[in-house]
Amino acid sequence: MTNIPTVTLNNGVKMPIEGFGVYQISNRECKQVVLKALETGYRLLDTAQAYQNERAVGEAMIESDVKREDIFLTTKVDFTNSGYEQTKASLYESLEKLQVDYIDLVIMHQAYGDYYGGYRALEEFYREGKIRAIGVSNFFPDRLIDLSTFADTVPMVNQVESHVFYQQPEARKIMKQYGVQMESWGPLAEGKNNFFHHPVLLSIGEK
Numbered sequence: 428m429t430n431i432p433t434v435t436l437n438n439g440v441k442m443p444i445e446g447f448g449v450y451q452i453s454n455r456e457c458k459q460v461v462l463k464a465l466e467t468g469y470r471l472l473d474t475a476q477a478y479q480n481e482r483a484v485g486e487a488m489i490e491s492d493v494k495r496e497d498i499f500l501t502t503k504v505d506f507t508n509s510g511y512e513q514t515k516a517s518l519y520e521s522l523e524k525l526q527v528d529y530i531d532l533v534i535m536h537q538a539y540g541d542y543y544g545g546y547r548a549l550e551e552f553y554r555e556g557k558i559r560a561i562g563v564s565n566f567f568p569d570r571l572i573d574l575s576t577f578a579d580t581v582p583m584v585n586q587v588e589s590h591v592f593y594q595q596p597e598a599r600k601i602m603k604q605y606g607v608q609m610e611s612w613g614p615l616a617e618g619k620n621n622f623f624h625h626p627v628l629l630s631i632g633e634k
């Protein structure tokens with residue numbers, strides 16, 4: 428897997444269209460797994476404060492031969508850290524754990540708590556160059572339209588569950604209308620619905 432194609436976000440930043448997520452990978456295993464992913468050719472890494480493995484992701488990035496500027500690093504602010512001050516403090520903590528001086532993409536993990544305040548902290552870090560792109564996750568169209576309309580910065584990404592069995596065409600249309608890049612989580616349908624052996628999908632794959 429080399430030269431993964433990119434999409435251009437609404438602020439001009441390029442994001443690989445395929446990435447490696449580390450949800451449910453323990454801190455103990457995570458470093459080796461991420462090193463292997465980078466060696467395989469993945470360049471987008473997706474972690475979160477809630478996954479409790481940011482430090483291991485950072486260690487793998489340091490140990491890897493892949494240059495920092497060639498990696499697109501994403502983390503997510505946990506809803507327990509919503510609110511301006513708490514989000515800000517959590518961002519400093521993420522930078523420290525990830526052992527980087529900038530993060531490529533930071534998103535509010537859920538539309539819970541004072542995510543408006545949290546988003547203002549993201550905007551501040553973005554203006555200061557500590558984050559290259561900001562966004563949200565699991566935001567339904569009503570929440571996304573509200574934030575896109577009233578915040579200073581239209582989110583660059585909305586990471587939502589989406590796969591062949593749950594394509595979300597309406598939500599996708601609205602994201603497109605507002606210039607927000609849809610990013611799928613659970614793109615392999617978490618292996619459910621016979622995803623890897625589904626006869627229709629297999630026949631499409633063969634073609």
Ligand SMILES: NC(=O)c1ccc[n+]([C@@H]2O[C@H](COP(=O)([O-])OP(=O)(O)OC[C@H]3O[C@@H](n4cnc5c(N)ncnc54)[C@H](OP(=O)(O)O)[C@@H]3O)[C@@H](O)[C@H]2O)c1
Nearest residue numbers: 448449450473474564565586612613614615616617618623
């Ligand atoms: N923003 C959010 O709220 C949110 C939520 C969920 C995930 N995410 C992000 O999205 C990433 C991907 O999501 P995901 O891990 O939940 O779902 P996924 O990528 O759709 O599915 C992963 C699961 O699919 C199965 N699988 C993968 N490759 C397989 C293969 N070759 N053969 C058989 N089974 C295979 C495995 O199941 P088994 O473990 O059962 O073998 C694996 O745990 C996460 O790591 C995380 O970064 C974000």
